[in-house]
Amino acid sequence: MDSWSPERVAALAPDPASAAAGQALAHEKKWAALGRSERAIWGLCQGSGKQPYQARVDLAEPAFKCSCPSRKFPCKHGLGLLLLLAKNARAFAPGQEPDWVADWLASRVERATKSAARAESAGETPVDLESQAKRAAQRGARVRDGVEGCRVWLEDLVRRGLAAAQTDPAADWERAAARLVDAQAPGLASFVRRIPTMMASGPGWDTRTVDLLGRLHLLLCAAERLDDLPADVAGDVRTALGWTQSREDALALAGVADRWNAIGQVIEEEERFRVARTWLVGQNTGHRALILEFAAGSQPLERSIAAGSAFDGELAFYPSRQPLRALVKSRTESFVLTQDFGKSSDATIEAGLLRYAEALAANPWIFRWPLVLAGVRPVQDGARWFLVDAQNHGLPVRPAFARSLQWWRLISARGGSPMTVIVEWDGMSALPISAFGEPPNQYLDLAPRWAA
Amino acid sequence: MGRLSATPSPQERLRALGAAVTMGTDRIGGDHRAAGTLLTDAARLGIQARAGWRPQTLAGRLPEAPRDDRPDAPRPAIATLLRLLGDPDPTLIEEWAQLALSHDVRVDGATAPLLLDWWARQPRRSEAVFAALGPRGEWLSALNADWQKPVATADIPADADDVWQAGKGPERLAILTSVRRRDPARALALVESTWQSDGASDRQGFLEVLIENRSMADEPFLEAALDDRSKVVRRQAAAVLALIPGSRLRQRLSDAARAIVTVRTTRGTLLGRGRRQVALVPPEAFAATWERDGIQERQPEGVGQRAWWMRQILARADLAVWTEPTELKPEAILESLKNDDYFGDALQALIGAAGAAGDTTWSAALVRFLLDRRPIDLASIATLLEGLPDDRRESLSLEIASKGQLTFTERWTVLTSFDRPWSQAFSAAAMKSLSSPRSKESEDYWQLSGAIEVASRRISPDALQAFEDAVARSFPGAPEGRAVKSLERARLRADMHKEFTS
Numbered sequence: 026m027d028s029w030s031p032e033r034v035a036a037l038a039p040d041p042a043s044a045a046a047g048q049a050l051a052h053e054k055k056w057a058a059l060g061r062s063e064r065a066i067w068g069l070c071q072g073s074g075k076q077p078y079q080a081r082v083d084l085a086e087p088a089f090k091c092s093c094p095s096r097k098f099p100c101k102h103g104l105g106l107l108l109l110l111a112k113n114a115r116a117f118a119p120g121q122e123p124d125w126v127a128d129w130l131a132s133r134v135e136r137a138t139k140s141a142a143r144a145e146s147a148g149e150t151p152v153d154l155e156s157q158a159k160r161a162a163q164r165g166a167r168v169r170d171g172v173e174g175c176r177v178w179l180e181d182l183v184r185r186g187l188a189a190a191q192t193d194p195a196a197d198w199e200r201a202a203a204r205l206v207d208a209q210a211p212g213l214a215s216f217v218r219r220i221p222t223m224m225a226s227g228p229g230w231d232t233r234t235v236d237l238l239g240r241l242h243l244l245l246c247a248a249e250r251l252d253d254l255p256a257d258v259a260g261d262v263r264t265a266l267g268w269t270q271s272r273e274d275a276l277a278l279a280g281v282a283d284r285w286n287a288i289g290q291v292i293e294e295e296e297r298f299r300v301a302r303t304w305l306v307g308q309n310t311g312h313r314a315l316i317l318e319f320a321a322g323s324q325p326l327e328r329s330i331a332a333g334s335a336f337d338g339e340l341a342f343y344p345s346r347q348p349l350r351a352l353v354k355s356r357t358e359s360f361v362l363t364q365d366f367g368k369s370s371d372a373t374i375e376a377g378l379l380r381y382a383e384a385l386a387a388n389p390w391i392f393r394w395p396l397v398l399a400g401v402r403p404v405q406d407g408a409r410w411f412l413v414d415a416q417n418h419g420l421p422v423r424p425a426f427a428r429s430l431q432w433w434r435l436i437s438a439r440g441g442s443p444m445t446v447i448v449e450w451d452g453m454s455a456l457p458i459s460a461f462g463e464p465p466n467q468y469l470d471l472a473p474r475w476a477a
Numbered sequence: 478m479g480r481l482s483a484t485p486s487p488q489e490r491l492r493a494l495g496a497a498v499t500m501g502t503d504r505i506g507g508d509h510r511a512a513g514t515l516l517t518d519a520a521r522l523g524i525q526a527r528a529g530w531r532p533q534t535l536a537g538r539l540p541e542a543p544r545d546d547r548p549d550a551p552r553p554a555i556a557t558l559l560r561l562l563g564d565p566d567p568t569l570i571e572e573w574a575q576l577a578l579s580h581d582v583r584v585d586g587a588t589a590p591l592l593l594d595w596w597a598r599q600p601r602r603s604e605a606v607f608a609a610l611g612p613r614g615e616w617l618s619a620l621n622a623d624w625q626k627p628v629a630t631a632d633i634p635a636d637a638d639d640v641w642q643a644g645k646g647p648e649r650l651a652i653l654t655s656v657r658r659r660d661p662a663r664a665l666a667l668v669e670s671t672w673q674s675d676g677a678s679d680r681q682g683f684l685e686v687l688i689e690n691r692s693m694a695d696e697p698f699l700e701a702a703l704d705d706r707s708k709v710v711r712r713q714a715a716a717v718l719a720l721i722p723g724s725r726l727r728q729r730l731s732d733a734a735r736a737i738v739t740v741r742t743t744r745g746t747l748l749g750r751g752r753r754q755v756a757l758v759p760p761e762a763f764a765a766t767w768e769r770d771g772i773q774e775r776q777p778e779g780v781g782q783r784a785w786w787m788r789q790i791l792a793r794a795d796l797a798v799w800t801e802p803t804e805l806k807p808e809a810i811l812e813s814l815k816n817d818d819y820f821g822d823a824l825q826a827l828i829g830a831a832g833a834a835g836d837t838t839w840s841a842a843l844v845r846f847l848l849d850r851r852p853i854d855l856a857s858i859a860t861l862l863e864g865l866p867d868d869r870r871e872s873l874s875l876e877i878a879s880k881g882q883l884t885f886t887e888r889w890t891v892l893t894s895f896d897r898p899w900s901q902a903f904s905a906a907a908m909k910s911l912s913s914p915r916s917k918e919s920e921d922y923w924q925l926s927g928a929i930e931v932a933s934r935r936i937s938p939d940a941l942q943a944f945e946d947a948v949a950r951s952f953p954g955a956p957e958g959r960a961v962k963s964l965e966r967a968r969l970r971a972d973m974h975k976e977f978t979s
Contacts (some may be wrong), residue, residue, distance in 0.1 A: 031556040041563065048560040052968070112553060183512040186501020231495030232488075236526070238498065239519025246520075374532050382528040389524050404537045411535055418532035433590035437617055440542025440586055452527025462587045469587050 029111040033361065036333050036470050037087070038104055039292070039326060043097050050105025053116045059109075060126075061117035066110055067126045068117075070102050080106050081126045083133060086329065086359075090129050098325030140276075141355075164209055165251075168266060171208025172248045175217075179241060187224060187234060195221070212267030216241045227424075233453070243389060257346045264350075265390040270343050272352060280339030280354040283307035285314070286362055286369070288397060288447045289458035290332035291472045297321065301328050304395040304447070304458070305340070305351070306369035313369075313384075313395055314340050314351040329353060332459065333468035335360045347387035364445050364466040370397045374418040381450060393449040395458075396420075400443040403436045412446055412455060423454040431457070431471045438462035438469055487525035494519050539620070543612040547583040554976040555588055557969070562595050567603070568934050569966070570595065573973060574609035580977045589613045597624045633659055641667050646679060653686045661690040669698060677707035684713040691717060696724045703769050715771025719793040720833060726770050727795060733764070734794035737787055740803050755803055755810055757819040759783035760790075784822045791826035796839055799827075807842035828857050832864040840865055841873055848877060853887060859894035870895055871903040878910045885911070885951070886921050889928035893935070901937040908936075908943035911950065925951055926959040933963035938971040 031051075038044035053059070056068040057077065064084055069077040078093040080102035089103035109116055122130065178201055182190055198221050205214035216237070223234045247254065247262045254262065264270060284307070291302045298321045305314040320326035330336075330353070338356030342348035371377030377396040384391055401412040404419060410427040411419035426432055435457055438444065444462070448455035460469045485493075494515060502511040550558075554573070561570050570592075577584065584592055593614055596606045607614055618624040633656050634640070640652045657664035668683045675683070684702065687695055695717070702714035703726070718726035741754045760783060763774050767786070771793075776785035791798075799810050814820050824843075831839035840861040847854050847861075858877075862870050874895075878888045892907045899907070929948055936944050944967050948960055956964065 031552060035556070035559075045560050045563050048556065049965070052972070054968070179516065180512040183498055183515055184501055184503045184507075186504055187499045189501060231499045232492045233495075235495040235498045235519045236491060236523040239516060239521070239523040242516035243520040243524075246517075378530060378532065385524060385528045402538055404535050404539070406533075406535055406537065411533065413535050413537075417534050417536050419535040420532060430590055430594055433594070433617065433621065434587045436539070436620070437542075437590045437613060438585075438587040440613065440616065441539035442541075452530060463585055467585075467587075 029107060030361075031108055031111050032467070033331065033333060034104060034107045034111055036290075036468075037099060037107070037328075037331050039097050039099070043099075043101055043104060046101035047104025047108055050101055051108035051112055053109070053113065055105065056109070056116075058123075059117045060120050060123070061110075061114075062120070062122050062126075065122060065126055065130055066106055066117055067123065068106050068109075070105070072102075078102050079125050081129060082107050082110075083130060087331075088133065096323050096325050098327055164268075167208050168210050168248070171205050171210040171213060172245055172266075174208070175205060175210075175213050175241075176245050179238065179245070183238065187231065191224060210266045212265050213241070213244070214267070216244070240390065257344060261345050261347075261388045261390065264343070264345070275343045275352055276341050276354055278341050278344070280341045281307065281310060281312060282337075282339045283310045283312070284335055284337050284360075285340060285356075286335045286366060287330045287332050288362070288366075288395065289449075289472060290328070290330075290470075291449070291458055292326065299326050301326055302393075303328065303330050303332065304449075305330070306366060306395070306397060307340075308335075308367045308369060311368040312340075313349060314342065315349050315395075316351055316353070332470055332472070333362045335362045345388060347384045347391065349384070349388075349391065362468050364461045366397055366399075370399045370445070372399060373416055374398065374401070374412075374414045374420055375416070377450075381452070385452070393451055396448050396450045396455070398446045398448065401446050402443045403432075403441060412448070412457070415443070420448070420450070420455045421453075423456045426456055434469065435460050435471055487522045487529060491519065491522045491526050494522065540616070542586075542616045545583050545612045547581050547611065549585055550577055550580075550582040551976055554582075554973065555585065557973050557976060558584070558588065558592065562591055566934075566966075567599055567601075569970070569973075571603045571605055572970065574603065574606040576974065576977045577609040578605060582977070583611055584609060584613070586613055590617055593617055593624050633663075638667075641671070646682075649679075650682055650686065653683060654689070657686055657689050661692065662694060664690075665695055665698060677710055680705070680707065681709045681713045684710065684717055688717055688720065691721050693721060693723055696721055700725055711769070712771055715769075719771065722795065722834070727793060729766070729770055730772075730790050731794040731798050733760070733767070733790050734798040735802065736760070737791065738798055738802065753803055753805060753813070755799075755805070755813045755817075757787065757814070757817050757823055759787040759819060780822075784819055787819060788822040788826045791823060792829040794830065796827075796830055796834060796836055807839050808846070811842060811846045828861060832860045835864045835866075837865060837869055841869075844873060844877065848880065848882070853883075855887065855890050855894070858891060862891075862894050867897070867900070871900060875903070875906050875910060878907070885913075886925045886928070889925055889932075889951070893928040893931040896931055896935065899935045899937055901939055904937035904940035905943060907932075908940055908947045911947045922957070926957070926963070929960050929963045930966075933967040933970075936967060938967075938974040941967055941971040 034047070035044045038047060050056075050070065056070055059068040060066070065081060066084065067079070067081040070080055071077045072093055074093075076092075078091055080089075080091040080093075080100075082089055082103055087107065089099035091100045091102045093100055093102055095101065198217065202214040202217040205211070205217060219237060220234065223237050224230055226233060244262065244265050247258075248266055251259055251262060260270075285305045286308060287303055287305055289304045293300050293302070298319050301318045303316040303318070305316065306312070307314070316330060318326065318328055336356040336359045339354040340351040341354040343350045343352075371380065374396075377398060381394045381396070384394055398412060398414065398420075401414050401420075403422075404411045404413045406419070409424070410422040410432065412422060413419040422432065435444075435446065438460060439462065444460055445466075446457055446460045448457050450456075458472045460471060461467065462469045497505060497515060498519075502515060507515075554577070558570070558573055561573060564570075574592075589610055592606065593610055596602055596610075610617075634652070637652050637656055640648055644652065653664055653667060656667060665687065668687065672680065684699070687699075699714045699718050699721075703711055703718070705711050705714065715726060718724045719730070721727065737758055737760065739756050739758050741756060743752045743754055763772075763786060767790075768774065772786065772789045774786075776782045780788075799805075800807070803810060805813070811824075814823060817823070827839070828843055830836075831843055844858055844861050847858050862874055865873065874891050877883070877891050883891065888911060892910070929951065932944065945964060948956055948964055952960060
């Protein structure tokens, strides 16, 4: 992978401040002992500490490692190093990897081998079936209590009315949510936390809120008869309740091989953690996939896939009626994302909505769905903005996004002409997350983490 | 799907449920099962509404963006621009835009709104930045009201008269500024067209705009404004007239000044003719007509009353009131005056008058004179240099810096006393004149850092190495925070210039 451009590197930055800090370090004068090998680059950067920081980048993924204390990931040193490579590759002397680089690369290879081995042997490992069943039964009982409590609480809310609940102190909502976390149903807790947010979401809030309550109700009904449901549906219900599925189990399943296009990445801050949503579409299978990566508290948020890239490899999907959440099982080669999505593009808005309706029919708790809209143009109708396709069908753009500078980047990218836009669709409004700009069809990152 | 058209859509039914759940089922008379029923309906309708969502039909499209055939700005230059947008220093972005213009390259579509938005948020909207955005910038500014103020566009907007007649205060001020820059007479006509109905503070603001491109053509109007009903307007009119050579106000005050600047010839001796001696005679009383010409009667604290009147009059009088009656050169006048009781006041007035008139001879004489005085008045020197044309300013400040009597910090300060781009030759010469090592005397680090900061913004990028060396000499240890920032800025500018040529 030699084709590092400054834009591609910038897309790896966790936030604009880091991108700017990395830019400032992309200068030979900032570094000592710059070097490169077939698979990695490295350098020493004098920071505020006594010892210079040792920054190194594994070019395959890319992966970063630095001895600085930053909690950002990748840190500015890693970004600066890679940016410098993009700007001036000759600054790096080809040579032998020093120990601090070679050791790290070796440990990465070892870890990868181990986890592959674990995934392979996961099916064979003898498990203590008895104690596993016991734990599951215990959790099942607790969750049933949580579901019961939540039903009483929800019906009480509907009887009192949202207008009355609007004046409830924030602590009341938090207490209701905390009870559900104690009952080991964090999925229900996050439903409850979303209600006050939805009630404060501006015009049309009551329709959106009753929709959310209906979905929570549907989940409670399904949870009550969990044992009667087909296995895959029961799995989706457990996921919606907040049961974590095992990574190892998923990785042990057969992978789906394809050219996977990373069409967008959204980073959101929740109360106690940050989450990166990376959307992928398969060039030949047309499958949509979602990779979630989390970081608690102040931990760095590591992202294994850069938005705007593509790779050949296998994804392992978590079992579901509508497989969507996935893990990278293996990858061989990475590329720069091109606008050609083959079968995976939604040729018209109608076709995209049909795919979404099918997904929703299989799993009604899908909150976001990626639409790969080819040939849409921005159109203003009154105060609202739409993305309109060649058949003059329009999707409303989420108002908060249409007020942001990112929306104007999208409009201006092609001067209002039709273009390819990727959106997250929630059934009512579209949130653009990326687009393809002027020739040569440059990938444009529009995800909210960059929102001004 | 497949329903009769009269049946309400799931969206509409969901909306009705939204209204019901806002009230609460107890309040709308439901029984104990009503909440459960409502939730079940909401669940079903919610899924139906999302899964069955039909797109709206919209035939519209945006006006087509005009073509821009300039080649794209190099990617590294765009990357630098994106980084600069987060920087609080606007001069770097303005320099970037100048470079884009001179290389005739365009800002790509996805980047244009970021630069346009930055531009629109600046208190002083740079014309170069808007011009660099080209047709895409014009197109965007027509689509977004926040960016719609075409004040800084290359031409006077077609609707200038409408905006002037019907616009709000800031818009009118902006349009007036724009028109004044290109068609001064038309700007004056605009001001006159609504003068009778505009409020006092608006009128004062408009007169302030007329300072740019002022000429004798404005004089009759301004002279009439000296009798305006509002005091702030009268004051402002007087201030503008004082800046117009040949105005009646300047003539009146020059006449008053001639009574102040007097000449005596000392008695000749056997060996030579008598010398001409200049003496200052401040006015004995405040003339009734001065008030109208913007002269203030009440002096500020700590200033003598007569000296105060004198200082104001001399600052607004033609410089000829000094040279004509005395038949002396500026240097000789200053030399002759320096023991006068009122010399300090006269010097301030002269610095103001020479700076405002951009008089090269007087400015040079005053600068040289100030250099020999201690403590050295660097602020006044800077004011005088600022008024000079670029080449004169550069050669004079080099001459000053090469003189031995200044400390290292003072040399830096003189060389950086004007905040405008430096020529290549000056940049190199200025750094060279800072080559002697620091003296033992204590330097003012704060002042030194300030001077280095100005240099980092203005120095020609070709002189980067000389600048780095000069900064290194200025800080025998490691440079501290502000100087480090300046070094980074200078390097960034040098990189930026290279990025456009690659």
